[in-house]
Amino acid sequence: MKIATAQQMRDMDRVAIQERGIPSVQLMETAARAVADAALELAAKHRKGKEGPGRAVCFCGAGNNGGDGVCTARLLLEAGLEVRAVLVGKREKMTPDCREMERRLEDLGGQLEDFNPNSPEFALWCLEADVMVDALFGIGLNTELRGNARTAVQMMNTCDIPVVAADIASGVEADTGKVLGDAVQADVTVTFSLPKAGQFLGQGGLHTGELKVADIGIPLDLILWAEENQFSSVTREDLFLPRRPRDAHKGDFGRVYILGGAVGYSGAPVLAAKAALRTGAGLVTVGVPAPVWPVAAAKLDEAMPHPLPAGKEGMLSLEAMEPVMDHLSACDVALIGPGLGRGNSASSVVRHLIRAYHGPLILDADGINALEGHMDILEARKGLITVLTPHDGEFARLGGDLSDGDRLAAARRFAEEYQCCLILKGYRTITALPDGQAFVNTTGNPGMSKGGSGDILGGMLLALMGQGLSVREAAPMAVWMHGRAGDLAAADLGEYGMLPGDLVERIPRVLRECEGRRS
Template sequence: MKLATTAEMKELDRRAIEERHIPSIDLMDRAAEGMAQAVLRLLPGRSGKHCRVSVFCGAGNNGGDGIAAARLLFLEGVRVRIFLVGDYEKLTPDALEETRRLSECGVELEPYDPENLDQSAWARGSHVLVDAIFGVGLSREIAPESRIGRAIRLMNECPGAVVAADIASGVEADTGRVLGCAVKADKTITFTYKKAGQAVGDGSLLSGDVRVWDIAIPKDLHITSRAQTVESDFVRDALPPRKPDGHKGDFGKLLVIGGAEGYTGAPYLTVSAAVRSGCGLVYLGVPESIWAVEAVKCVSAMPFPLSGKLGTSCLGPKALAAILEKLASCDVLALGPGLGRSGQTTRLACDLLLQTEKPVVLDADGINALEGHIDVLDARRDRVTILTPHDGEFARVGGDLSGGDRLKAARDFAAAHGCTLVLKGHRTVTVGPEGNALVNTTGNSGLAKGGSGDVLTGVIASLLAQGATPIRAAAAGVWLHGRAGDLAAEELTAYGMTPEDVVRHLPRAFLEVTSEK
């Protein structure tokens, strides 16, 4: 699903009004229909009679959407009150016209007063509350103790369901940041396109169930979006085809390098996930001191011992020649799971990145090795490199999240260093070097456990080895990993599931995608 920016939506509205001569009030009325239908579906028995609804409106066109929706709800028999949080003198022409139409029905706007106990009591007794204070154009902070801030707090405190018009008030449409304070919506009816801020950041948590409502802008007026959500249809198309008569050599050869004493689980999880994701041959190079442990664990992958630094249990430059020799017959290198952090591992990782032309998926300590050595990543600009950092690792290698805009931060990093970036977290963002962004829609808090990232690395590396493009391997891998996590949580709860359970549920995630028509 495409994700729109504020600028794109404003331009789309302008073209519809100025070029296609669609009256703006008609667009507002169409938006109001979507809002009214959503509210009616949430009322007890789906009937408006004897039900209470509170509508909180601003003075802009988003407020006009709410006023028009209030009129439609009143005509359905709903007992509705409309509280104007903005100033009457600042109502836009369309909002003023909707106010006139509402008044003709015998219903008037009420200036919202935070100290008015009758208004507060009505809101607290409402079955549904409508948030139509701000639309996508909000760019200033909302003071929590201001009249608007107190209206937002009241809506959040009420037991009734909250339906937001276009976007939850207080959420920045392009970033998902909270501007001071924000409405926590149960449902958002957004118009024409889903907004970027509803898919990332806090906005993804505050928007509730987001439904796109068509306000009848001509279909040939569309946005050229550089961001979209990843859904099952994207994943199905991204999966590399499997030849009916293929043999194991046809489905990719992956080399995983990692492991250290105390970190035997990470590389095992990576290779297990790679096998479960369809890779034909999976090799695992680990320090000699832990090879026996991995040999016992791995049934379908093939571990082999590598020389480490003398007197230590982690890999160092002595292993470089053997790794390069093995890598020569493989398609992809996954570097970092459980590798450990030391000067020796850093040197090994940097040497490998510089010397191999093969595609590399870099995770965990493989990413940490780039701290202070980002020039090594820059040297691979013309080669395929996928990084999978969490926020801490991202900051360690120069990523900047200080502005609260995850999409921009990911795009800036990927463009600056010529890599594919998987910025992990709630609603993981995958960005290619050209700036196209893919926002994940699967996953749950049960994945917030040590080892989950190692599973993800295995899935991505496996799809890449089988022939998927870097951006598709990364984004599809994230979705499948998250979906397997959702299936594990359904069976075991987010509390009880483990990364091993995610690996176990990967086949079901693949089955769901491949069996869809």
Template sequence: MKLATAVQMRELDRLATEEDGIPSIDLMEQAADGIVQTALELLPRRPGKCRAAVLCGAGNNGGDGISAARKLFLKGVHVRAFLVGSYEKLTQDALEETRRLSECGLELEHFEPENEEQRAWCGKSHVLIDAIFGVGLSREISPESDFAAAIHLINHCQGTVISADISSGVEADTGRILGCAVKADRTVTFTLAKPGHAVGDGALYAGDVTVWTIGIPEKRVKALTSRVQTVHETYAREALPRRKEDGHKGTFGKVLVIGGAVGYSGAPYLAASGAVHSGCGLVFLGVPESLWAVEAMKCISAMPFPLAEKEGGLSCKALPDLREKLAECDVLALGPGLGHGESAVRLVHTLLDETSKPIVLDADGINALEGHIDSLDGRRGRVTILTPHDGEFLRIGGELSHGDRVRAAREFAIRHGCILVLKGHRTLTATPEGNVLVNTTGNSGLAKGGSGDVLTGLIASLLAQGTTAVQAAALGVWLHGRAGDLAASRLTAYAMTPKDVISALPEALIEIGGACGAQMGMRTNDNPVSAADSLRQNRRR
């Protein structure tokens, strides 16, 4: 799904009003309709028995709120609208909405932070509508301001909170909190969602997001080029590599996982398991010879083999065997549990330099780039996917101090010619072309040692099966998160483990059409048939 920046939304509004001749007040009225419909859905009783408080700024976002207050009043809701700011700063459309409100017998009241009667009304309201700031906010909110007081009041009330367009206090393009912000239960955003709904703290403050159409012509929306998009089930379904009915194990790709050191035997095993359980035909696992017996006992479907080691980790003497094995594989997954030994670091740099095969670089493979980012730069033009968490990202020169994760991921991917999977809440996949895909699955149960190793195996497997590098990264992240959500639903985020994520992969794959390849061809655009339904139909025959 496209995400639009504040500048892009302003341009869409301008095109609609100036070139398409749509009155801006009509756009405002339709925006208010979305707020009102959502509010009515959330009222616990019939409108005549419910209260609402609408806190409005002086801009057009406030105008949306003032219009919504009038419409709720006409529906029978007991509503009061409060202006957080100055009457003198009301925009032309907000002034018109204020006039219309007054004609209905309601007045736009000035918000007074110390007014106990106003606070009591808000405290007893069933619904509170936040229309203080829209997507144009770019400066910190002063903690002593009336704006901050209104935001804190909303957050401390018991009623359901609906934000108009975006939670007040959230920067639309980054998801940063600009001093303080409304924590909404629902957000009704207009025309397109914004990056601030999907990334950063803004994703945590948005609640459930509804995209409401306000009358901007569809041709304008379709023509908008978005460099940031979210990854949902539709993307995952389309990106999933199809299984050839007459395929054999070689058809579905060969992955070589290299990793492991004394004390880190679990990481390579989990990476190999992630690859095996996501469709890869053959998975080889190269580990230090002292770990080989352990991995051979654990790995039933993957094929471990011993490599020369030094001080508990892989030695550069393993390179001849690795070169031979890599020659027959399609993708290299490098780094899980590799350790920080000097020999292991040299081995990483050598493989990065020598092989033209796609590489998924994780964990200690990424750490080996610290102070040696030229090894990554030298692979420009070859497929390299990095999967760092924030700490690893900073270690190799990433910049997060400005609080804009999308910008940080994009700039790194462009600068180094790689695909960057920046892990965390709403994991980002950034491409060398400057596009960023925001994941929408996953939960805190994935924040455990070993989860990233499963993800590495998943991405490598999908890449080996023929997806594009960007699809492999974004789909791998989505599947990993979805399997994590399924595991958490059964076991809780507290109790689930990386192995539980692997166990949930079949269900996640079935959800996006991964069952029984013969049935996949039965879906059509105008007559969709699920894999399960198709299977039942075939059995009846």
């Protein structure tokens, strides 16, 4: 699903109104109808069969988003609700369309009253409402909320009454998802024409609630033009699974290699290998330090673990380089890092392999940490396929800058600079490609915040790439499937009790859900 920037939306509106001749108030009426429908649905749920017409409060700014709110108030009044439309802003700053919607509201007997946050009568009336409408700012806000606007947001957030936001929750920056001082906690957001980046990124996703995309009458060719933006969310409909030939053999589905493990960290490569197998890899070889090999061999019936030279601390020794390179020469794609540890010799082995191996390479965990202070090694892999899967802390060790809170921009900068695929893990994981294209993930839950979950993602990505999918296809797909497996585990077991291994067991269910979407 394509995601638009605020500027793209402004450009679409301008062309539709000024060049295509579509009346702006017509677009506003259509947008307000979608908001009103959502508000009526929320109000009905909130009333739960109570008698009476129901009540709605519409908080409206002075701009065109406020005009959406005033129009929504009129439509709710027409639907039989008791409605109070409140202007949170200065009347002299009202746009022409907002004024026109005020006139139409008055023609129906309604009123756009000035916001008086100190009025006990208004506060008591709000407490009896069944739904509130947030139409304060829309996508144009880029400074922190203050004054009456912030007070209105706080009222919506503390009244325990469902809120529907028009286009975007007020206080959320449209392009980054930053919360500008405070933001409406919407139950439903009705956004217009296309989703906005801020509804997925940063804290914005936490304030959006259920996201509904409304067609307000922007011509389709303008929508398609905006969809050329290189930022998307991944949905189940985007998944692509290659059809398996009837005469296939195990070698057709990838010869993949995992290098990981250390004493005390034996589970990481095991989880990665099991995930790779469950995701369809044909042959999975796992290199681990010799002291870890008995554990891996006992747990991996379907993979092929082999021991590697290790030092006293139970991590790889420098003597492991040659046997690992021998195995890498026969594999299609490699995953380096799960549970390797950060010893000097293990890190040296990793850096040597990154230089010497020219095949597709996924770096996770300590495979990433080994690059700290050695980014020239990653520079040298430009032109080769390299995927990094850091969380925010690992990303910072690589020089990634998240100080401004814009994870999307930071991920894109890194991927473009080093010509790699970056999977920046966390809430709403971002996958950034070297050409600037990026994806945001919407699956997953807090129950996945346990050691081992990232190893499973690495194994799933390894398997998909080993089966011939490009990085552009495999990386966002693996992230979505990983989160979906977590959601299935949470549904079955709860977020507290689920374990990373439970994700592995649910990978087949995720794949089965996608079986109807094959080439």
